[in-house]
Amino acid sequence: MRRPEGYRHAVRIGDARTRILDAAEELFATSGYEATPASMIAKLANVPKGLVFHYFPRKIDVLVTLVDERTLVEEDRDVEAVPGDPAGTLSRLARRLPLRASPAMRRILFREADTHVSVRERLSRLNGELIRRARFALELALPTARGDAARLEVAAATFAAVLLYQETLTQLTGHRIDPDAVAELIAGGLL
Amino acid sequence: MRRPEGYRHAVRIGDARTRILDAAEELFATSGYEATPASMIAKLANVPKGLVFHYFPRKIDVLVTLVDERTLVEEDRDVEAVPGDPAGTLSRLARRLPLRASPAMRRILFREADTHVSVRERLSRLNGELIRRARFALELALPTARGDAARLEVAAATFAAVLLYQETLTQLTGHRIDPDAVAELIAGGLL
Amino acid sequence: MRRPEGYRHAVRIGDARTRILDAAEELFATSGYEATPASMIAKLANVPKGLVFHYFPRKIDVLVTLVDERTLVEEDRDVEAVPGDPAGTLSRLARRLPLRASPAMRRILFREADTHVSVRERLSRLNGELIRRARFALELALPTARGDAARLEVAAATFAAVLLYQETLTQLTGHRIDPDAVAELIAGGLL
Amino acid sequence: MRRPEGYRHAVRIGDARTRILDAAEELFATSGYEATPASMIAKLANVPKGLVFHYFPRKIDVLVTLVDERTLVEEDRDVEAVPGDPAGTLSRLARRLPLRASPAMRRILFREADTHVSVRERLSRLNGELIRRARFALELALPTARGDAARLEVAAATFAAVLLYQETLTQLTGHRIDPDAVAELIAGGLL
DNA sequence: AATGAATGAGCGTTCATTCAT
DNA sequence: TATGAATGAACGCTCATTCAT
Secondary structure, three states, X not given: OOOOOOOOOOOOXXXXXXXXXXXXXXXXXXHOOOOOOHHHHHHXXXXXXXXXXXXXXXXXXXXXXXXXXXXXXXXXXXXXXXXXXXXXXXXXXHHOOOEEOOHHHHHXXXXXXXXXXHHHHHHHHHHHHHHHHHHHHHHHHOOOOOOOHHHHHHHHHHHHHHHHXXXXXXXXXXXXXXXXXXXXXXXHHHO | OOOOOOOOOOOOOOOHHHXXXXXXXXXXXXXXXXXXXXXXXXXXXXXXXHHHHHHOOXXXXXXHHHHHHHOEEOOOOOOOOOOOXXXXXXXXXXXXXXXXXXXXXXXXXXXXXXXXXXXXXXXXHHHHHHHHHHHHHHHHHOOOOOOOHHHHHHHHHHHHHHHHHXXXXXXXXXXXXXXXXXXXXXXXXXX | OOOOOOOOOOOOOOOHHHHHHHHXXXXXXXXXXOOOOHHHHHHHHOOOHHHHHXXXXXXXXXXXXXXHHHOEEOOOOOOOOOOOOHHHHHHHHHHOOOEEOOHHHHHHHHHHOOOOHHHHHHHHHHHHHHHHHHHXXXXXXXXXXXXXXXXXXXXXXXXXXXXXXXHHHHHHHOOOOOHHHHHHXXXXXXX | OOOOOOOOOOOOOOOHHHHHHHXXXXXXXXXXXXXXXXXXXXXXXXXXXXXXXXXXXXXXHHHHHHHHHHOEXXXXXXXXXXXXXXXXXXXXXXXXXXXXXXHHHHHHHHHHOOOOHHHHHHHHHXXXXXXXXXXXXXXXXXXXXXXXXXXXXXHHHXXXXXXXXXXXXXXXXXXXXXXXXXXXXXXXXXX
């Protein structure tokens, strides 16, 4: 919770603990958790190596703390739905992803998810929240009786998948996917 | 050197080189490349550690070889399209993913893509092929003039994303997505 | 970090870094750099192996540091020349070899010179300095006009060669050469 | 004894055993015995690795054989002495070094001498023979009664040292020493 | 709170050597 | 005689972690 508004990139300011987390965020995102030695975090953070272990007794604690403090899945936030405009409603939701996290933190979240439980849990909650919200938005936006529950669920899950995966996809394949267009496609399928 | 039909799981048979690749496939999928020591591969393959390096001079060669020999992106394969049935056409395409690879290999492909170029390239080709084929299938299946190029592209990319990501998603969140339902949704959006 | 006066032999005292260098000096001189594992240095120095690499990130750094800190080519030192006594002048020079280094360090210097640049450079400088000084001493000691430049140069180079090589020769062949006698011989040849 | 006249350099012809020795000679001279893996010898010799150990059960046998078969200290060969011309006599002796060995073999002889007994012995014999012959030549060339035994010995040893060391010196320091000039200097000192 | 020396387990890799064929 | 798979000991090096100060 220490980070204020916005994301600081590669700027090593603040107290030692913050600088350590900043450095780790950058390095984990770039090279992965396993491939990042604690000594490198210390060097980038410009603190003595011992201090890293003073604040975070085990290296894994740095990752856990990062996920804990720097990714925030915002649950139960309001959904802005415009009845009769499911596409626009989804688009707006896309723009307000309920994940407060820097791009670096997002990469970490996805990359380390399958080897570290606490990371996986966070990602799982995010996905659940996204689907929940998309479903709810569609319910509000669609003319009543239009979508049976199962169809809505599929639409919500598909949209969530695209939102979560698009960044990875762009990174790995260079292929950009436009959430707005997807929103329109999905909305078209429901009407 | 190619694997025959089907996938062998955790069965340690065949010559040493094959057993090493089998073991690595399993371990890389489970724990990730970085977190898997060569010694563990050797132990699971039931060969002395030295033999691993006899066949694969550097550890990374094991990963590269795995991707090389055990993931096969089938390009230019025929697409079975049924005019007037875009949903069914996509469903059939989903069932014939142009990636010959065990589930384990797929996880490796996705997990290691952002730190190892050769893996990333393979994944990128796969994604491209998948989109290309989905687009082509839709062109054939849709009534002419129905879909303008951009809409088709979005539909294809969305479907590809779902196909590629669904496995990871299930793994990470427990939430299962049904490609057939997505096919129907997308087809509905296009008609 | 410089060694004080005199040489300590095989006495394992002082801080860990010093003990490591002491041990390496002894072992490199005895068995050669390549044939001396870092573990053996650690054992002789009575430190854990990891500590060797704490102070010297690569093994070669131990050798380089040794040459750097424990061989000192003293340039521009005064030459004590006695006019009319070239033999005595050379003898005195021999006794004040401009190389501050233990016998062990000298063996290392010669043995590793042809495979390690930094060592070779040090040895080269030493040889140059030795010749320069011998020439200068002879110029002062000889009656003017006696020796033309070329002859002086040869005498200086010969004497330098004998000084540098005698130790190796004794080691390898058991045959001892007496620098004083050589000085006399050379002086005789110039007069 | 297998080598005919002259030295073949880097030409891999002849039977396997010869090619192995050729390769080893080149590699040992360049990188030293310890730093040359048997596999590299095999590769350069263009023979399978197993064959190296077929001919030479242990790696050290390659070195020993090399020294054994490819360095020949010619003892008891005639000395051409010209009475009254000690300088010329020494010069001639320098030109007929009693060591039949390629430059590469000489480098090996000197470099490995202090860690391998058999090599050291060979070098020792060479030095002894050189001194013996220089002493004998000087005895014959000098006017009788001129040189007492001790002086002759010093002269002979000095000349031998220069001859043996000159190659190393040139290599390590770039400083060339001219044996003829040294011969003259020494002869001058004896007359 | 801060530090860097110390520790040791374990990693990737090398390589002499063996051996079945 | 010829071969390359197999073996295992040891090597250089890394690194999380501890600890005295």
